[in-house]
Amino acid sequence: MTKKLECPLEGCHATIEAETEQEVMAQAEEHANSSHPELELDEETAENIRSNIRDV
Template sequence: MNRLECPIDGCSATIEAETEEEVMSQAEEHANSSHPELEMDDETVETIRSSIIQV
């Protein structure tokens, strides 16, 4: 299981999924709905990907 805790200050969202790809897909949906100001550029995607942990 992979887990991502939203790296945005003040956001307590946690995403869990079987694969890193599923986590990233859900993270993008979360960012679009909860953080529309966030630009999903390569640097942001890499930051999010590096925050995923195995649980």
């Protein structure tokens, strides 16, 4: 089942889709580094991102 993540940051409409949560998280990290360089990717932020991943 495909996993989907919509960027949780206000005003950002990026969507990530991948086959596994790990792939989504890797793409989310790339997105954060390129589009949200001010965002600190600590464990709390990673958990917040994981909680927004949905099955589609």
